[in-house]
Amino acid sequence: DARVTQTPRDKVTEMGQEVTMRCQPILGHNTVFWYRQTMKQGLELLAYFRNRAPLDDSGMPKDRFSAEMPDATLATLKIQPSEPRDSAVYFCASGLGPGTSEGEQFFGPGTRLTVL
Amino acid sequence: SQQGEEDPQALSIQEGENATMNCSYKTSINNLQWYRQNSGRGLVHLILIRSNEREKHSGRLRVTLDTSKKSSSLLITASRAADTASYFCATRGLTGGGNKLTFGTGTQLKVEL
Numbered sequence: 001d002a003r004v005t006q007t008p009r010d011k012v013t014e015m016g017q018e019v020t021m022r023c024q025p026i027l028g029h030n031t032v033f034w035y036r037q038t039m040k041q042g043l044e045l046l047a048y049f050r051n052r053a054p055l056d057d058s059g060m061p062k063d064r065f066s067a068e069m070p071d072a073t074l075a076t077l078k079i080q081p082s083e084p085r086d087s088a089v090y091f092c093a094s095g096l097g098p099g100t101s102e103g104e105q106f107f108g109p110g111t112r113l114t115v116l
Numbered sequence: 117s118q119q120g121e122e123d124p125q126a127l128s129i130q131e132g133e134n135a136t137m138n139c140s141y142k143t144s145i146n147n148l149q150w151y152r153q154n155s156g157r158g159l160v161h162l163i164l165i166r167s168n169e170r171e172k173h174s175g176r177l178r179v180t181l182d183t184s185k186k187s188s189s190l191l192i193t194a195s196r197a198a199d200t201a202s203y204f205c206a207t208r209g210l211t212g213g214g215n216k217l218t219f220g221t222g223t224q225l226k227v228e229l
Contacts, residue, residue: 042222045217093158
């Protein structure tokens with residue numbers, strides 16, 4: 001049963017600390033998305049990758065957020081330093097690129113981040 | 117800003133009734149998708165309708181698309197308590213962005229026994 005996995009599922013940290021969230025996309029998927037969901041802003045696209053290359057990270061605060069794909073099976077989202085306003089649920093989703101899919105995305109269970 | 121705006125924001129119905137949710141969007145699209153999110157979980161893809169399609173069915177789901185009005189509706193027939201969730205529309209643009217989706221604000225559906 002192929003699914004996107006995310007770790008950790010829950011993270012509580014103090015302001016100023018570094019936070020790293022990890023995502024394992026579905027094997028064979030070449031597109032990975034990072035979203036942030038809050039009650040106030042809804043679901044926001046932070047960044048996405050195709051074939052491990054960043055395509056768009058315009059939704060991400062550049063000064064503190066960074067996203068990478070060290071290899072095809074791992075995507076990471078880092079926040080350094082973290083702030084209380086970063087508290088949210090962070091979702092990773094994966095899918096296939098244009099030409100091989102119509103854009104359906106498969107979401108992980110999310111990482112609930114609380115910054116105190 | 118959100119491409120899709122869902123209406124209503126919240127909907128409460130009795131089990132067995134039909135639930136209708138609407139989505140409006142702003143720019144031309146390649147396709148429109150509906151996702152469901154159960155509380156504390158990730159989003160799950162439900163159904164996709166292409167811009168040249170007007171209606172699509174999948175089980176108890178019926179989706180319509182009116183590109184002239186830039187709107188779509190999701191109908192869930194004979195609702196069940198297990199349908200309680202948030203429902204989001206998402207649009208795939210015509211050009212650029214590859215398979216990037218823009219999600220709406222969501223409708224919270226509560227189905228009561």
